[in-house]
Amino acid sequence: MFWILAVWSVLRWAGSAIIVWIAKALAIMVAPVAMAPVFITRTGGREHVHWFWQWTTTHDTDAAAWWRGSYGQGGWLKARFTQADYERSALLRWACRILWVWRNPAYQVAHWLGYDQRGMRQLYVRDEGHLWDSGFGNFSFWLAVNGSRQVGWMIQWQYYWWGQHCLEVYLGWKLFRKDPDKRCMVAARISPFRRYEI
Numbered sequence: 001m002f003w004i005l006a007v008w009s010v011l012r013w014a015g016s017a018i019i020v021w022i023a024k025a026l027a028i029m030v031a032p033v034a035m036a037p038v039f040i041t042r043t044g045g046r047e048h049v050h051w052f053w054q055w056t057t058t059h060d061t062d063a064a065a066w067w068r069g070s071y072g073q074g075g076w077l078k079a080r081f082t083q084a085d086y087e088r089s090a091l092l093r094w095a096c097r098i099l100w101v102w103r104n105p106a107y108q109v110a111h112w113l114g115y116d117q118r119g120m121r122q123l124y125v126r127d128e129g130h131l132w133d134s135g136f137g138n139f140s141f142w143l144a145v146n147g148s149r150q151v152g153w154m155i156q157w158q159y160y161w162w163g164q165h166c167l168e169v170y171l172g173w174k175l176f177r178k179d180p181d182k183r184c185m186v187a188a189r190i191s192p193f194r195r196y197e198i
């Protein structure tokens with residue numbers, strides 16, 4: 001019985017991954033429209049995306065996350081503009097929102113299609129996450145079952161093939177996430193040319 005549930009889990013993930021990949025491609029294309037000022041509400045330093053375009057961005061933060069976070073530090077944009085510039089310029093805010101979507105396209109869709117963590121118990125864990133982005137090859141695998149007897153799994157693998165360049169594979173569901181709604185998003189990334197500063 002477990003193997004039937006496991007096979008169903010892989011098929012369910014594959015269907016979800018295809019939807020996520022399509023949503024990511026669409027989000028990257030429509031980001032300049034979706035992140036336009038007319039679709040953003042600014043309240044208390046937060047930038048909220050209109051509900052119609054919410055699918056294009058992340059579920060766990062607002063549209064100003066690229067500017068506020070460490071993303072692009074030392075890059076052209078953040079080296080030339082200040083917080084005061086950001087507050088004054090609708091064009092700068094729009095560009096930063098687009099960069100945020102391009103960095104994390106359609107995370108909301110991946111979350112909607114996520115794995116229900118309610119009642120989840122781990123069946124097997126091989127966690128080499130402490131080596132992620134370290135320059136050392138690593139492989140992690142998680143296997144779990146939830147209260148509805150759905151099997152969930154996650155593979156994280158980095159193979160450094162030349163210096164700081166690696167093959168990065170991240171598939172399944174992000175079982176280690178602790179989102180308040182007990183849903184962990186679909187992971188569907190294969191990057192053969194990732195490069196990290198080590």
